Amino acid sequence: MSGRGVTGKGEGRGAVRPRAGAARLLTVAGLAFAAAGSSGLSVMAQENGMATMGSAIAIDRAGEGTGDSLPAFNSDAAGILRSGEAAAALPAIAADDQPFDATDPRRPSPARSAALALQSPAAPLGAEVAAEPGAVVPSAAPTVGDGAPGLGEGTNGTATESGAAPGPALAAPAVSAGETAFSKRLAAIVASELARFAARSADREALTAYYTARNFQPAFTGEGGLAPIGQVALDTFAVAGAEGLDPADYAVPPLAANADAAQLAETEMRLAATTLLYARHVQSGRFDPKTLSKDVDPSPTVPDSAAVLARVADARDPQDARAALASFAPQYDQYRLLKEQLAQLQAQGQVVSHAPIPPGPSLRPGESDPRVPLLRARLGVGVDAGAQEGDEFYDDRLVEAVRAFQRLAGQSVDGIVGRGTLAALNDAGADPIPDIIANMERWRWLPHEVAPAYVMVNIPEFMVRIVVDGSPVHETRVVVGKPETQTPILSESMQYAVFNPSWHVPPSIIRNEMLPKLRADPYALVRQGIDVVRNGRVIDPGTVDWRRAGTQGYSFRQEPGERNALGRMKFMFPNKHSVYLHDTPSRALFARDRRAFSHGCVRVHEPMEFAEALFALGRPGEGWSQQRLSRLLGGDEKSLPLKNKFPVHLVYFTSFVDGNGRLVTREDLYGTNAATKSALGIGGARQFADRRADTVRR
Structure with a gap:
């Protein structure tokens, strides 16, 4: 309600857990929680x-x-516009005099603090100030969708300010007297060509600040080839499928042998920009979930681009860089378990699909039905000894297999193959990989800090x-x-x-459910204990002509x-x-x-x-x-x-x-899983990605 x-x-009550x-x-x-001062209640x-x-x-x-089960997914009825629970613990909470609030944005993220500490020296951060009530305080944190990439930033749709369209060309940054052909070319890329590498303005700004601060010296490349950090990044992109991502989104053209300074600079920027893209996709998702429905309203945590570069590109060694890239994936145990299931299925190769079992009347133990052979094939159960091949009799052995399936599927364990069990059997008989990937994507919609x-x-x-x-x-x-x-x-x-x-009845229920009752019987709500209130006073609903009156000016309250x-x-x-x-x-x-x-x-x-x-x-x-x-x-x-x-x-x-x-x-109660798969382009047209072949240039 x-x-x-x-x-x-x-x-x-259910069984007690051990x-x-x-x-x-x-x-x-x-x-886990800091004690709060006592307060009177x-x-x-x-x-x-x-x-x-x-x-x-x-x-x-x-x-x-x-x-x-519901009938086939209807996007209009479900409200979709386009058609497990363990967690890793956070670091120890610092003791202070304030009650702990796990969602308080004023408490810095330990991961972000560590990342910022690794950055090259830059302008000092402004002191944090407490805003007066109603004051507007600018924030440097990503704000689109409260953490989700915006349209044009991993989603299909009209480009926004942070989309791929470049702004005015930046003035060429100053390069030190010890400039090289590499640093000159990298400075030129930063000055006027970043839109080829990064779609989001936040990424372009972070790349500009990062390479300017290090005087356009490389991080991902070295003398004539890849640096160890660059190889770690490439290796991570190549196995992005293990995270339920598409490695093609993170393709970096191979670096030619004996590459010149210009080629090295191009690869340097490509690796840096792709690192930002990968970190955002694996942490906060590949499209804005709010575009699916008005009822899909999570707040993913978009990683700060500057912190990503500081954490990865400035890693002490390859092992630290690998750990940094791994840390952007959701840290909830259920995500890890789904990832393991995905790896097992991918290692098995092609998944065996079963022929769907057609609808029909509920099948009960002891009955015969032409669908029984399909049911046997789906559950891998042969006929009882003495029975003939293809027997359509729903025998005890098959009943037990159905009961076991119902138990696993969370249904009533009664051995009756009704509409719900049949739908679950057909659903479970399909390739589970797209569903695993879609559910892994939704784990990215949760706050990253557990x-x-x-x-x-x-x-x-x-x-x-x-x-x-x-x-x-x-x-x-x-x-x-x-x-x-x-x-x-x-x-x-x-x-x-x-x-x-x-209970103060919401306007939607008043309009859709209560007004029709009042028009049929003015005292229908009174019998439910619901008062009609006007101007702060309870009134007699029989004094109102509800056939002509609307609900404007009336409220409905249940004591x-x-x-x-x-x-x-x-x-x-x-x-x-x-x-x-x-x-x-x-x-x-x-x-x-x-x-x-x-x-x-x-x-x-x-x-x-x-x-x-x-x-x-x-x-x-x-x-x-x-x-x-x-x-x-x-x-x-x-x-x-x-x-x-x-x-x-x-x-x-x-x-x-x-x-x-x-x-x-x-x-899939609301069709949200189907909508997620559709947005990801699983089994259909791709509907997201802010960086595809047209932006991957040699």
């Missing part, structure tokens, strides 16, 4: 004394999966996890948005929880209570989509395999356990057990802020590796 949305009793849940969570919380004043620390937090595995703790909702998996130091400490089922009211893809900061929330669409609590990470995590009175929906029923918000199964795990991290050492939290339920709305804030990632991964090392897939 969303600030955009709502729609029915809780089912059994992890030292609360003890580990609380221990890590104490180490209105909530605490409402309690009858301080509660002691609660019992250990159970770590639930509530199940995972999907069910019936927070020590974060909340991750994987939309197609219908699961939420709280991850600390690379391992899930709590997970449970969720309900996400319907395809027509999608849960957006985004990253924001968890700020606070609200107990006994009121706290058992029937409230948000349930007993909501977890807030403010964002422009007005979505959040919350409880729900519609508990029966969590028993479904395919849980896409909301208007965009994320409904959480067993929210009290989720809240306990959340506050063990957000307010460590304060003993916010379920028992203590339950005292906040009932009565007026109450807000409880987190002292330690951490990211919330709403993500969309249809392929990931499970705990047994197996590649599993989920339904």
